[in-house]
Amino acid sequence: MKNxxxxxxxxxxxxxxFSIFYKGLHKQNIYTPSVKLNKKIPEYSSKLLYTDKIxxxxxxxxxxxxxxxxxxxxxxxxCRAEHDLLMxxxxxxxxxxxxxxxxxxxxxxxxFLKELGNPFNIILVDIDGIQAIEWGAVGVPESFLIxxxxxxxxxxxxxxxxxxxxxxxxxx
Amino acid sequence: xxxxxLLISFILIFYLNNAHADNIxxxxxxxxxxxxxxxxxxxxxxxxxxxxxxLKIVVANKIDEGLSEKQIYSYLxxxxxxxxxxxxxLNKNTYLxxxxxxxxxxxxxVIIFKRFKIKN
Numbered sequence: 001m002k003n004x005x006x007x008x009x010x011x012x013x014x015x016x017x018f019s020i021f022y023k024g025l026h027k028q029n030i031y032t033p034s035v036k037l038n039k040k041i042p043e044y045s046s047k048l049l050y051t052d053k054i055x056x057x058x059x060x061x062x063x064x065x066x067x068x069x070x071x072x073x074x075x076x077x078x079c080r081a082e083h084d085l086l087m088x089x090x091x092x093x094x095x096x097x098x099x100x101x102x103x104x105x106x107x108x109x110x111x112f113l114k115e116l117g118n119p120f121n122i123i124l125v126d127i128d129g130i131q132a133i134e135w136g137a138v139g140v141p142e143s144f145l146i147x148x149x150x151x152x153x154x155x156x157x158x159x160x161x162x163x164x165x166x167x168x169x170x171x172x
Numbered sequence: 173x174x175x176x177x178l179l180i181s182f183i184l185i186f187y188l189n190n191a192h193a194d195n196i197x198x199x200x201x202x203x204x205x206x207x208x209x210x211x212x213x214x215x216x217x218x219x220x221x222x223x224x225x226x227l228k229i230v231v232a233n234k235i236d237e238g239l240s241e242k243q244i245y246s247y248l249x250x251x252x253x254x255x256x257x258x259x260x261x262l263n264k265n266t267y268l269x270x271x272x273x274x275x276x277x278x279x280x281x282v283i284i285f286k287r288f289k290i291k292n
Contacts, residue, residue, distance in 0.1 A: 128226055129222060129226025129229070130226055130229060130233070132226065133251065136251040136252055138210050138223050139223055
């Protein structure tokens with residue numbers, strides 16, 4: 001009787017552990033950042049690139065328009081690659097582009113825009129990366145589609161033509 | 173009078189030093205429990221990536237603002253999700269994780285206790 005009980009419980013424990021590990025085998029363990037959507041934009045204020053004015057986020061993002069916040073930097077190679085797409089997106093009148101210049105040197109940032117063109121309506125300066133964290137970003141480039149003061153879509157990494165088509169269809 | 177002034181200034185200096193050291197300890201404690209999201213297998217404390225450096229500044233600022241350890245965790249959880257914490261909190265997704273070791277321990281204890289009783 002006692003032996004049977006012991007056998008039964010060991011098989012049960014074995015089965016539980018086996019099923020947990022078996023399930024774990026098929027689970028992807030590469031980290032993908034959680035893309036939490038419909039999150040309110042953070043409350044913060046920031047310095048602008050071309051002037052020394054400090055502006056609050058609530059003054060930048062209003063309720064009607066679509067906004068595309070792009071975190072970029074002159075030292076970031078993928079940012080250079082996606083820049084043409086941003087230029088194309090900036091031609092669209094339904095959306096306003098906001099740049100967040102991440103851990104960059106002001107002169108280099110301005111040179112970068114002079115060379116490749118400036119797609120942004122407004123450029124915020126984030127010297128120590130604190131604002132990027134307020135947005136929940138992990139690096140550059142990263143972009144956020146904002147509507148009604150909420151982040152409705154988040155793009156990690158550089159944009160490509162497919163994503164651009166998706167963005168354009170979203171803001172129609 | 174001079175002596176008192178000296179004494180007060182010494183007390184102030186040591187007191188402020190202490191407060192500062194406490195903040196640094198708390199900062200280390202928190203950043204050791206934060207997962208650096210861009211570098212696999214490292215804590216924010218150990219990492220020197222851009223993300224980790226910024227996060228260390230944010231944690232220091234939040235401590236200066238007077239937020240408690242728990243408040244800082246919940247602030248970062250709102251931004252990055254549960255994954256940023258090495259030490260997951262007890263909730264409906266993690267209760268099995270937290271309770272299983274305790275249950276196994278109790279179960280083993282029952283077996284040992286029963287055997288001991290039978291022997292006696």
